[in-house]
Amino acid sequence: MHAIHRTLLIPITVFVAVCLWLAPTSTIAQNLWREAKIGMPLEAIREQFPGATPPLRPTKLRDGSQEALRLSGVSVEDHTFDAMFFFKNKKLVQINLELQEKGTAVFGLQTSRGIRSAFESKYGPPDDEQDYKGPTGPALLQLVSWRSGRTLITLSYATAAGKLQLLNIAYRLVPGGRKDDI
Template sequence: MLWLTATPSHAQTLWKDTQAGASLRTIQQQFSGAAHPTSPTMLADGSRELLRLPNTPAQGHAFDALFFFKQDRLTQVSLELQEKGGAVFALQTFRDLKSAFDAKYGAPDDEQDQTFDTATGTATFRSASWRSGRTLITLSYATAAGKLVVLNVAYRLAAERKTDDI
């Protein structure tokens, strides 16, 4: 009898041929430069960053690729901008990436653009999301007091759409 431990053939591709549900070992083999992060991030669903691949090029920019796992299975890959250049540079990068995603996937399924005042100054949050098969791709940008907080792209399985109640 032959036992295989590979990801099922129906698994959904997230980013760079990574498959949702892949094991930590599989991702380590796929990205030999990935290492355990010194300060791992945890997501709201309980997924934990177990691997980080530094200086990953995407659309002419340097990102860190963060690999999130839950119950030893890959749930999300996020790319975080690592280049320094401030909020204006990051906003232009957001626009460039959004244009690239628009060209590849069409108009976003969802967009948000919020600006609000805080005690330390103006804060801005922008995001756009696209679906590719069962993968949800979300581009996010946030600033506070004129400084970049985060610019990232998250790849994860999209929640199943329920139509029974409609």
């Protein structure tokens, strides 16, 4: 009986090890936005978003990733955004949606609240929220973040001198290193 048990155990162990070795990691398959996955090459993004074109003035992020494609006219909660696709080492690392409409601080606040409400319906309450007020006047920066799997979604809203300065949504991989990120 012991010999039969060992005879079955070895092939099962080898099978499980091979399956784990062949299985893709969650980082590679992690969705960022609209089926765009972390690590996708530029050509795959072009195929998935045929209207995306190289930007006239690409944006570069602090981590060294560079915007290589931009898709105009993306609708989020009845507002128009540009989707900006950032690559590092020829792989997709982040997508930003930047509001293209201009307006007052009140317009920005109302828009931000509408998007926040939609995200709370989809992802639940925010995982993090930070407000920064300007030291010398009516300036405000608000960052609100949610996690969906290993994707970190951050809604950023900034005003100064009564005008909307920035409203964007960033989709990127949750920074690693913590056990609860898996």
